Amino acid sequence: MFYKFQNRKFEIFGILLHGATAAEAFKEFTRRFGNIFQFWLGPSRLIIVGGTGDVQHIYTHRHIYEQGDAFVKKFGILIPNAIINIKGSTFKRHASLTMPLFRHTHELAQSSTSTVQRKRTSLIASLVCSLQQDEQAEIKKIEDKKKGLSRSELLDEMLFFLIVGSESVSSALSWFIYHMSKHPQVQQKIKAELMDGDDYKGPLSLDRLDSLVYLDAVINEVLRFTPISDGTFRTLTVDDRLPESGVQLYKGDQVYISIHNLAQDPQNWSIDPEIFYPERFLKGGKPLHPYAFIPFGSGHRQCIGQDLARFEFKVIAARLMQYVTFHDGGPQVNTGGQVQTITIMPKHIGVSITFD
Numbered sequence: 265m266f267y268k269f270q271n272r273k274f275e276i277f278g279i280l281l282h283g284a285t286a287a288e289a290f291k292e293f294t295r296r297f298g299n300i301f302q303f304w305l306g307p308s309r310l311i312i313v314g315g316t317g318d319v320q321h322i323y324t325h326r327h328i329y330e331q332g333d334a335f336v337k338k339f340g341i342l343i344p345n346a347i348i349n350i351k352g353s354t355f356k357r358h359a360s361l362t363m364p365l366f367r368h369t370h371e372l373a374q375s376s377t378s379t380v381q382r383k384r385t386s387l388i389a390s391l392v393c394s395l396q397q398d399e400q401a402e403i404k405k406i407e408d409k410k411k412g413l414s415r416s417e418l419l420d421e422m423l424f425f426l427i428v429g430s431e432s433v434s435s436a437l438s439w440f441i442y443h444m445s446k447h448p449q450v451q452q453k454i455k456a457e458l459m460d461g462d463d464y465k466g467p468l469s470l471d472r473l474d475s476l477v478y479l480d481a482v483i484n485e486v487l488r489f490t491p492i493s494d495g496t497f498r499t500l501t502v503d504d505r506l507p508e509s510g511v512q513l514y515k516g517d518q519v520y521i522s523i524h525n526l527a528q529d530p531q532n533w534s535i536d537p538e539i540f541y542p543e544r545f546l547k548g549g550k551p552l553h554p555y556a557f558i559p560f561g562s563g564h565r566q567c568i569g570q571d572l573a574r575f576e577f578k579v580i581a582a583r584l585m586q587y588v589t590f591h592d593g594g595p596q597v598n599t600g601g602q603v604q605t606i607t608i609m610p611k612h613i614g615v616s617i618t619f620d
């Protein structure tokens with residue numbers, strides 16, 4: 265069935281995903297319907313946007329494209345006051361209290377006993393210090409004048425950071441292990457880079473970590489090939505026309521940007537995106553458009569934990585590569601596939617491990 269939408273035709277379909285993840289389904293739909301189409305998620309209509317010009321426009325016009333209502337519905341039932349679910353001035357208040365910590369990711373590596381220092385290096389300490397002294401007085405103020413977090417806001421933030429902080433990096437590491445088991449030559453290159461120092465199994469200082477550029481390329485390729493988040497939502501605050509596709513959108517419409525599709529679209533890459541090839545992120549192999557590779561989203565609502573996530577990922581991956589080698593457990597158990605929970609994880613992963 266076709267639906268005339270301004271001067272463009274869209275195929276409308278409501279469909280059950282039959283166990284496929286959104287990433288797998290949208291890849292197939294993009295192949296069939298092109299890089300902009302509508303999708304019904306139950307009663308909600310989503311406009312899936314895949315052209316890099318349109319995607320850039322959405323992320324760079326924060327006053328038109330606000331945090332998506334679908335995102336808010338997804339997490340809002342359990343943790344309505346967590347940063348991902350709030351907008352406007354309330355978001356600004358929460359962001360001003362949580363974001364500074366993530367600018368000091370490297371300091372997390374150093375432990376400290378001083379309260380001032382702990383406020384800078386412990387998210388929990390920093391959040392607890394932001395608890396409102398007089399909640400009743402704060403409730404009466406208009407949002408712009410409020411300071412600190414109420415008890416229920418603090419609880420929701422802690423819960424959200426506990427969930428997102430552990431689930432995200434562990435999913436990404438599962439994909440790392442899966443890809444390593446399938447690509448022994450990549451593992452050998454990481455090990456060769458680690459061996460390039462005096463002490464192969466020695467401590468990982470920040471300088472040493474920074475010098476591991478091939479490992480950075482592998483981490484990027486893991487996040488590109490198998491992103492743990494399939495996409496991001498934005499809701500329009502006013503009518504707007506997308507510049508690349510020319511599609512007219514209206515206030516209240518919900519757009520969905522598929523991180524996975526952008527990372528897999530051959531138009532966005534000079535080297536075949538269907539191949540797992542970390543070297544694409546070394547000199548000259550970058551995506552053809554800056555918005556083709558956005559594993560952490562983009563714009564004013566991009567992931568605030570991305571530096572921490574990359575840091576954790578790199579430290580754990582480097583440590584693993586110092587001590588063990590992963591081998592493919594065979595076609596019965598190591599078949600890959602995807603399963604969607606809060607993040608996208610490998611469905612069937614079975615590897616054997618040798619200690620180096």
Ligand code: HEM
Pocket residue numbers: 331347348349425428429430432433436492493495496497559560561562563564565566567568569570572573574
């Ligand atoms: C590999 C690890 C991770 C990936 C791939 C990832 C990815 C994402 C993505 C795609 C978004 C949505 C961005 C958007 O709408 O533009 C997001 C949001 C968010 N992430 Fe992450 N994330 C990771 C780890 C973390 C960690 C470790 C934390 C904190 C401990 C974190 C905290 C957040 C927060 C607070 C938001 C909501 C930001 C907002 O609504 O303004 N993430 N993340």
